[in-house]
Amino acid sequence: MIKNILNLGDAALYCDFGSDVNQEINSNVIKYFYHIKKLNLKGITNLTPSYNKLIISYDLNIHSFLTLKKKIENIEIKENNKLEKNLIEIPVCCDNNFALDIKRVENKLKLKSEIILEKFFSKNYFCYMTGFVAGMPFLGDLSQEMRLKRLETPRVKVPKGSVGITEQFCNIYTFETPGGWNILGNTPQNIFDTSNQSNPNLVNPGDTIKFYRITLDQYNEIKR
Amino acid sequence: MKSKDRNYFKILRAGINTTYQDLGRNNLYHIGIPFSGAMDKRNFQLLNSLLQNDYNSPVIEFAYQGPHLKYFGKDIFFCISGNVSFKIITKEGIIDGNSYQCYLLKNGDEVDIRSTNKSVYGYFSINGTFGVDYYWGSCSINTQAQIGPNNGNKFSKDLEIEIIDINNSFNKRKLDYLGSTIENIRVIKGTNYNYFSESSQNKLFKESFKITKLSDRMGMRLEGPKIENIVDPNIKSEGLVKGVIQITSAGDPIIMLSDHGTIGGYPKIATVISADYDRLVQLTPGSNIKFKDVSLEDAETLYKLYQMETNNLISQIK
Numbered sequence: 001m002i003k004n005i006l007n008l009g010d011a012a013l014y015c016d017f018g019s020d021v022n023q024e025i026n027s028n029v030i031k032y033f034y035h036i037k038k039l040n041l042k043g044i045t046n047l048t049p050s051y052n053k054l055i056i057s058y059d060l061n062i063h064s065f066l067t068l069k070k071k072i073e074n075i076e077i078k079e080n081n082k083l084e085k086n087l088i089e090i091p092v093c094c095d096n097n098f099a100l101d102i103k104r105v106e107n108k109l110k111l112k113s114e115i116i117l118e119k120f121f122s123k124n125y126f127c128y129m130t131g132f133v134a135g136m137p138f139l140g141d142l143s144q145e146m147r148l149k150r151l152e153t154p155r156v157k158v159p160k161g162s163v164g165i166t167e168q169f170c171n172i173y174t175f176e177t178p179g180g181w182n183i184l185g186n187t188p189q190n191i192f193d194t195s196n197q198s199n200p201n202l203v204n205p206g207d208t209i210k211f212y213r214i215t216l217d218q219y220n221e222i223k224r
Numbered sequence: 225m226k227s228k229d230r231n232y233f234k235i236l237r238a239g240i241n242t243t244y245q246d247l248g249r250n251n252l253y254h255i256g257i258p259f260s261g262a263m264d265k266r267n268f269q270l271l272n273s274l275l276q277n278d279y280n281s282p283v284i285e286f287a288y289q290g291p292h293l294k295y296f297g298k299d300i301f302f303c304i305s306g307n308v309s310f311k312i313i314t315k316e317g318i319i320d321g322n323s324y325q326c327y328l329l330k331n332g333d334e335v336d337i338r339s340t341n342k343s344v345y346g347y348f349s350i351n352g353t354f355g356v357d358y359y360w361g362s363c364s365i366n367t368q369a370q371i372g373p374n375n376g377n378k379f380s381k382d383l384e385i386e387i388i389d390i391n392n393s394f395n396k397r398k399l400d401y402l403g404s405t406i407e408n409i410r411v412i413k414g415t416n417y418n419y420f421s422e423s424s425q426n427k428l429f430k431e432s433f434k435i436t437k438l439s440d441r442m443g444m445r446l447e448g449p450k451i452e453n454i455v456d457p458n459i460k461s462e463g464l465v466k467g468v469i470q471i472t473s474a475g476d477p478i479i480m481l482s483d484h485g486t487i488g489g490y491p492k493i494a495t496v497i498s499a500d501y502d503r504l505v506q507l508t509p510g511s512n513i514k515f516k517d518v519s520l521e522d523a524e525t526l527y528k529l530y531q532m533e534t535n536n537l538i539s540q541i542k
């Protein structure tokens with residue numbers, strides 16, 4: 001299922017699963033990720049799954065590119081190896097104070113805000129990967145008529161909990177960070193929990209997310 | 225613990241980006257947490273060796289200007305690594321200290337770490353252990369994600385640094401070492417090397433790039449000749465590693481450093497080899513970088529040589 005393995009610098013394998021972004025290719029990446037993680041190979045220092053790539057970082061004192069590449073190429077993953085999937089429900093408030101880009105999205109998509117939100121909440125989203133900052137999930141796919149580009153100029157600070165969309169994807173800002181996605185709302189739910197060291201991520205690759213809409217009162221209630 | 229039994233430093237001035245660091249945390253990229261850890265691993269290793277500490281003991285890292293510390297407690301030794309100017313203030317007077325040399329501190333003495341010279345990072349530690357909390361097996365502070373002791377924040381004035389253990393069988397040691405510099409930063413061509421025009425590929429290796437002030441533990445932004453992308457200014461977001469050189473939409477290189485975001489969507493033109501990473505991070509804003517292209521096999525050999533050099537230095541400590 002890995003098409004090609006290259007080197008990324010001198011201490012990482014770059015496993016290429018293809019160039020398209022879809023759930024089938026991504027599920028293969030995630031299967032490899034969990035499989036290799038479970039093998040607990042000595043000298044592997046990081047595994048980074050993304051849409052269609054898996055990067056394997058290693059300790060240069062223990063492995064060289066060619067020996068580790070051979071080891072990874074020899075891994076066999078059974079086709080019926082089912083992926084563990086959780087359905088996670090996440091509350092989102094779309095009050096005007098939180099829906100920072102709703103006007104822009106209305107203009108770009110030529111849809112009324114109520115229609116936009118209805119379409120957004122009517123679908124479940126697949127988690128392709130987490131990262132960039134701790135715990136941030138990259139989710140998809142938005143329906144065709146909901147797709148637009150990122151902001152021309154990214155925000156210097158996107159508030160923590162913001163739920164944004166761009167192209168076929170949506171995400172949740174787990175920390176206040178710079179970012180350019182179109183913000184439709186905010187979740188009061190903590191998506192990344194530093195104090196939970198065994199499982200800090202609420203959402204993991206392969207999970208499915210169902211967003212549901214809450215009022216400002218409900219938002220404040222959960223926050224409290 | 226009664227206050228008279230405590231051994232601790234009080235921070236009179238915090239310095240710039242002063243944090244606890246160790247070797248960092250592994251196997252968390254997939255949830256968005258980078259390695260972190262001491263930027264300059266050689267100076268980290270030398271410091272713990274000089275102080276006869278465990279190889280992964282926490283140290284205090286600072287950039288450009290270090291902290292001014294006042295010590296309270298029983299006699300202790302400290303040492304500083306890197307190219308650093310500092311003063312030791314005791315009842316007897318004020319002396320200039322030398323890096324890679326251990327000094328005695330008595331109750332009430334002060335260490336004023338004035339600056340790093342022609343370099344960015346310096347390291348401070350003691351013959352003992354700082355009282356730190358561990359997060360995913362590491363005490364490294366990642367200020368961006370607010371992970372680590374001190375609530376993931378850099379040090380501030382009046383903070384007290386606890387010492388939970390002092391090695392009483394310690395003998396004062398030193399190393400004659402002036403630091404290592406390097407003419408070129410060596411790189412391996414990246415996975416998107418062919419996204420860039422031939423003339424831009426040539427520029428990468430023939431011309432020099434200036435390190436801008438927009439450089440920190442997350443990344444180093446460079447400016448110089450614009451690198452022209454002839455395929456697509458973005459790729460589908462994918463994993464990054466330390467040392468990757470991405471080219472932004474504006475055509476400028478940005479090098480990923482120890483606290484970098486774990487995934488990114490700019491094309492990768494090259495990656496700095498592991499052997500040159502410690503020296504890369506010590507280059508100051510305003511200075512110039514020239515890149516040199518090496519093969520993967522050469523990079524692997526150069527890393528072994530670099531490790532041998534470090535071990536050699538450790539064996540010269542007396």
